[in-house]
Amino acid sequence: MSETAFIHAHLIDGTGHDPIDDATVIVRDGRITSIAAHGDPGGHLEVIDLHGMTLMPGMIDCHVHYFANGWDLAEQLMTPPSLTVLNAIPRLKTTLDAGFTLTRDAGGSPAALREAVKRGIIAGPRLQMAITILSQTGGHADKTMPCTCSLQYVMPDIPPSVVDGVEPMRKRVREILRAGADWIKVCATGGVLSATDSPSSTQFTEDELRAAVEEGRAHGHVEVMAHAQGTNGIKNAIRAGVKSIEHGIWLDDEAIAMMKAHDVYLVPTLIAPAWVLRWAEQKPGSMPDYAVQKSRQVILDHQASFRRAVAAGVRVAMGTDTGVGPHGSNAEELAMMVEHGMTPMEAIVATTRNAATLLKVINETGTIEPDKLADLIVVAGDPLADLAVLQPAANIKLVMQAGQIVKNILLPNSVTA
DSSP: OOEEEEEEEEEOOSSSSOOEEEEEEEEETTEEEEEEETOOOOSSSEEEEOTTEEEEEOEEEEEEOTTOSSOOHHHHHTSOHHHHHHHHHHHHHHHHHTTEEEEEEOSSSOTHHHHHHHTTSSOOOEEEEOOSEEBOTTSTTOOBOTTSOBOOOOBTTBOOSBOOSHHHHHHHHHHHHHTTOSEEEEESBOOSSOSSSOTTOBOSOHHHHHHHHHHHHHTTSOEEEEEEOSHHHHHHHHHHTOSEEEEOTTOOHHHHHHHHHTTOEEEOOTHHHHHHHHHHHHSTTSSOHHHHHHHHHHHHHHHHHHHHHHHHTOOBOOOOOBTSSOTTOTTHHHHHHHHTTOOHHHHHHHTTHHHHHHTTOTTTSSSOOTTSBOOEEEEESOTTTOGGGGSSGGGEEEEEETTEEEEEOSOGGGEEO
């Protein structure tokens, strides 16, 4: 039996309740057993003194892409598919070290990554996988470039992206589910990084989108996440029954009301267009000019749309589109969410309780409560006073995943037996 007591912690439990000062949290055999203010840890425990530090749930990112790290087209052309998968291994560890104990890969990676983490072959956050990004011909995930060559890498356990029509959609979704998907990812609009469409363009018919939703739910209630930036595509996706809107660049009042009425989450990814512009500055020539121009066009509307949704009470789950930006930088999204309308506590809840609820794991993780998995992080400083303390991985002093310490850079005298 393994037992750990965290003492003298500034506790943010992820529920949105006020923090508890000088808290004691007991972990036994991978689960949280008790939480108390000024509690006595008792004997026979490993004791970790967190005086001056914050204990909070492991963070959750609902939109990452481990197959990518930037969007250098020349690099994509020169990278074999097998190497693309292998490149994900250090990215997973970097994300875990940054304090993220669960992530949803929003397409491009095989289910094998999830299984490798689950079996302890590689270190990383627990994973939920979309595997394939579904797109109509000429849509956001159609990787056929204007020169007619395709950047879509071919792997036997990643079904093709492009599909057209209701019945082909049903079949393709079944293939993705057979490949092990936890989520179905559809492109209801164009996007910033796609070469031949506009972010505002509407893609897939409502009937095609509904077919994806029906097939997912028929297969053990697998839900659909929708890349949706333009207003009409957002509304089509909501009417079809998707569970989350990814990006949501042009939400109008009707779309916001629809999201609230149907309990649809917004996964905003505010940081994504900012990283497109940063890559263009840091690595000239690596980011396609069309992506740079579209990012400049959408970034202010994206921020305004997020502010409108927050003010209206739309449920928000944190997601970054990391893979556009560098892995491990995920927590910067929280600071941007606060800059554009959230309180620090609301941003933390978005990456803990709300994210866990969207991913259907709230009974197991996402908050610090008795009987839940001990997915915990120790942060140098107080995120409620300054969310920037979550951004450098060096400030994440300890990461515990299901009761196992997977990162520990605390001073030696902080831990006693």
